[in-house]
Amino acid sequence: MKPAVMPLEELMGSGHLACQGCGATQAMRFALKVLGPETALVIPACCWAVIDGTFPHSAVNLPIYHTAFETAAVVASGLKAGLEMRGDTETTVMAWAGDGGTFDIGLQALSGAAERNDDIIYVCYDNEAYMNTGIQRSSSTPVGAWTTTTPVTNYKREPKKNMIDIMAAHSIPYIATASTAYPHDFMAKVKKAKSIRGTKYIQIFAPCPTGWKMAPELSVKSARDAVTSKVYPLLEITEHGQKLKVWKDFEPTSVRDYMKVQGRFRHLKDEEFDQIEKDVEMKWQRLVAKEKMLASIPGLIE
DSSP: OOOOOOOOOOOBOSOOOOOTTOHHHHHHHHHHHHHOSSEEEEEOSSHHHHHTOSTTOOSBSSOEEEOOTTOHHHHHHHHHHHHHHTTOOSOEEEEEEESIIIIITTHHHHHHHHHHTOSOEEEEEEOSSBTTTTSBOOTTSOTTOOBTTBOGGGOOOSOOOOHHHHHHTTTOSEEEEEETTOHHHHHHHHHHHHHSOSOEEEEEEOOOHHHHTSOGGGHHHHHHHHHHTTSSOOEEEEGGGTEEEEOOOSOOOOHHHHHHTSGGGTTOOHHHHHHHHHHHHHHHHHHHHHHHHHHHSTTSOO
């Protein structure tokens, strides 16, 4: 990835209540550096509803609307509509939710906003479980993972929900994945989303050392290894689903090495790791084939 200069402006200050190594906190800091002060946030029940701090204090120097678990997208849509009715077309409205409030509880509201193509940015910080309420399984939790509701005797056996394909089916103008280990890539995608009118969906991989049972100092490394092991591909979908770009300029690393530093996978046997590695590679090959297929369709290439 091309090097870039990190913006100096900080809209997120000290005093937040996140755990050490929290990827969701890193992600918010990066996003706000790009969006700037003309931004309003909508945050449902999630880790960030706590991270921000106790009322009347806030670690974010922006207006924030805290809302119910399932309503991040629809509240953001209403806030944007209200601002435009007052003549304010400059303020960016961003919904900021975890995977539980996106993949599961908030999916209906997000689907409605996407179907209407409401002019909001929706960011899902994906830490792969309901971390704020006790590390329970979500539909973003990967195969093989321990959570408090999928103990080692009955670990998660269902595949992670493919939210990217679900959002692509809505034909919205911009979809992207990102990782806290690649801040400049994430910030470039946030900047692009800000410039596009309509519903924009960004899903950023945000490790949770507490919920993943790993050392806090491994947060960024795990976020990087998830990408280079092909577990969490970085991509963009543009032109209302007609173009797909997958980042492939990296030296591949081991899926098993990525997983073994996380205590949530400690119970897995070699044959289970083997199957997960095969599934990761199969999904990667399908993704790359889809990219080639879309690029080959006449009329979609500039």
